[in-house]
Amino acid sequence: MSSISMRKTTLAAAGLAVASSLILTGCKDGNEEVPAAPAAPSAQASQPGGYATPPAGAPSSPAAGGYDGASGAPAGGSGAVAKSGQAFKIGEAATVPFTSGSKSGQLALTVTSIEAGSPADLTSLNVADKVKGKTPFYIHYTAKNTGTTDLSFASVGHMKGLLDGGSESDTLLIAGKFEKCPSESLPKGFTNGQSQTSCAIALAPTGTKVTGAEYWGDPYNNLNNPPQKGITWK
Structure with a gap:
């Protein structure tokens, strides 16, 4: 086989592997998807925007320590950008960069709450x-700009469950409406101060x-050095 043919075969196999991964695992390990979800955000996601200018000497990366997007307050104060791996109580707000x-x-x-459902809920x-x-x-949560x-029309997502032992649960992604657990894109005109509930x-x-x-x-999902961890609620 020529080197050109071998390269085409390798690329085709790699493409098939990626497609299969999206179908089988959804948004992260162990997740289920019905049907396949949209592709993950592009590399632009590593450069979040929409913040107020940080004060002199403030950390340049929100995930590395962060600052409050409205007041420029350093991380650790009220409204500070959540740090990698930071834990919150259910009902407590966490300020996050978003892309x-x-x-x-x-x-x-x-x-805001985690509600137990029934397998019968999913019959339809x-x-x-x-x-x-x-x-x-059902993990109910709110997002406020x-x-x-x-x-407008952005999709929040990236919310998963944690089992009582601390390990990750599977996640079921649904395309379309599901009354038991509605999840829609942010509405038109979603500017500062606007909020929406999701599930x-x-x-x-x-x-x-x-x-x-x-x-x-x-940035709570990147593998930079040091790798970043998600933020949690319990």
Whole structure:
């Protein structure tokens, strides 16, 4: 086989592997997807925007220590940008950098409750093979625009469940409406001060519970040195 043919074969195999990964795992390890979700944000996600100018001497990277997008307050104060791996209580707001495609800004995310559902809730979705032996838990959260950019039609997502033992739950992604756990893109005119409620479906093996939630959107999902961790609520 010529070197050109070998290269084409290698590229084709790599493309197939990527496509299969999206179908089988959804947004992260162990997740289920119905159907395949949109592609992940581009490399622009590593450069979040929409912040007020930080004061002199403030850290340049929100994930490395951060500053408040509205007041420029250093991390650790009220409203400071959440640090990698930081833990919050359910009902407590976390200020995070936000990116979705070409849009970037800042949000205050709050996990408001985690509600146990029933396997029967998912009957109409025709996903019995994917959820067999699992119970759905609904993670309810709000997103408030605390930055300076219009985030109309952006998709928040990147919220997953944590089992009572601390490990990650599976996540069920749904294309379309699901009344038990509605999740839609941010509405038109989503500017500073606007907020929206949303929901994520976490799947727990029968006999276990989802007792926490984790947001792992950029920059809390990168593998830079040091690697960044998601922020959690319990």
